[in-house]
Amino acid sequence: MALIESTVSAPPAAAPRPARPRRRPSMHLLFLLPALACFTLAITVPAIMGIFFSFTDSVGFGEFEMVGLRNYAALVTDPAVLGAYAFTIGFSLITVLLTNALAFLLALGLTAQIRARVVLRTVFVMPMVISGIVIAYVFNFLFSNTLPAAGQAMGLETLGSSILANPDLAWISIVIVTAWQAIPSAMLIYIAGLMAIPYDLYEASALDGAGAVGQLRHVTLPLMAGYIGINMILGFKNFLAAYDIIVGLTNGGPGVATRSIAMTIFTGFERGDYAYQMANATVFFLISLLIALIQLRLTSKESK
């Protein structure tokens, strides 16, 4: 389609049209070049700069020397970095599972024969439009005041004090708030997927004697597999870059128990670890790239 159209507007090789075909591409170039130039300055240059400095001992200013792979060698033995990767990946996996399970159930509910569909859908999408840091501050209050008060009233010892101050439990609060905010977008994708399932498939399976559970297992889930895959990958990719909500809830604490990869990278500003954290960022980039490649494979399989 695109090819046909563009051959129409492109000058035919055999019999060039006068004047106009030559003017058009130059105008098109004007449409594209500013975007390309700004993009190169804003994205490509910083990316190359980051990779370059990851092989130096720069502290962010002044002179520096090339140190080869020394930063990378230090990364793999740095407990702070390894801890951040372990925490972020673990948190992302749990959040992705929780988010998708709940989003899928909500999507099933919202596409069933229910009342007040519009109102309910409006409510369920709302977390998506609220700033992550602000809602994290609200939950921060609930986790450090309301929940402990309820825990004390019920005589539960673990809940009696703020879970945000508990190194073993603080991650749960981050999972809850991240899922609270991430569910709507996953849910919208699932709703679109469920709406696309042909009605006759349900009719046919009902004739074959499938009940609600049977239909879910043998019709809905197989047909939704692609959507589930995309949602999992998209969510995982986003959660790996987690920052706002963690800042609002625990700010990486207590200690460094909930410090994410992004937070570790940003310490490069504070402690003269500039080049070192550039190496960390480069590793993070490679991981993101890997996930993106998996995502591309999934999407291209979908569209075939």
Add this chain to the structure above:
Amino acid sequence: MSTLQQRLTRPSRARIGREKTNWPATAILAACAFSVLMPLFVTVSMAFKSAGQAVDGKAFSWPDPFSVEGFTAAWELVNFPRAFTISLFITLISVCGGVLVASMASYAIHRNWNRKFYRYSFYYLLGAMFLPFPVLALSQVKLTGLAGLDNPFGVAILHVMFGLSFNVLLFTAFMRGLPAELEESARMDGASTWTAFWRIIFPLIAPMSATVAIFAFLGSWNDFMMPSLIIAEQANQTLPVVQQLFQTQFSNNYHVSFASYLLAMAPSIIAYLFTQRWVMSGLTQGAIK
């Protein structure tokens, strides 16, 4: 496009023999809806409390008496008009810039798809879709500082550039579905590229522009990470970032902090409630692509 609209507005995934209202599902969903609304309810109720009532930190008690002293205090403390204006400034540039830059670039790429330069430009722009902001942050902070762009304008530019990959993908996909005849006939009548784009193409891609605009709005209005790192001057910070104030100081003036959170949340919630239908189909469209 039309099938998507139909899908979204189609009444339900009604199963055979089940045309009755599913009351259990309705009840469960309503209960879930309350858990979604709970933190928002707490925000509202805390915000309208008086200093004397808020100090006990009880989240679910109703404000008695109703008081707006939290709002007047928050308004002054975070300099709400200034933070709001700066957030609005960044958001406007991100939304308008995002739509314009991406749609014009996409148009050029789409029209010249048979030329190597444009095709490679497309893949080049697409590459950044896989770059999360933390990867580039350290270099970008340094470069924006050197370029004198460590301010709201710099943040807006970065938002536009980070969105470019995804937006170009959305726009080019959408343009492929447009009929070429309209533009060709305008060409016959002597329209220039400029006129053809503004008069023919831009109105036709309006649905996708709406999607791009909604994503750009949500991404820039609610963002915390980028402005907090890029904007050097604390007085120029955005609405989400200035809320930090209540974590370091005034942390026990709950009625003030919650009034401020409510002021920060309200604009996007109100905008969402008024443009709900659009937002819903726009978000779905962007998400599926």
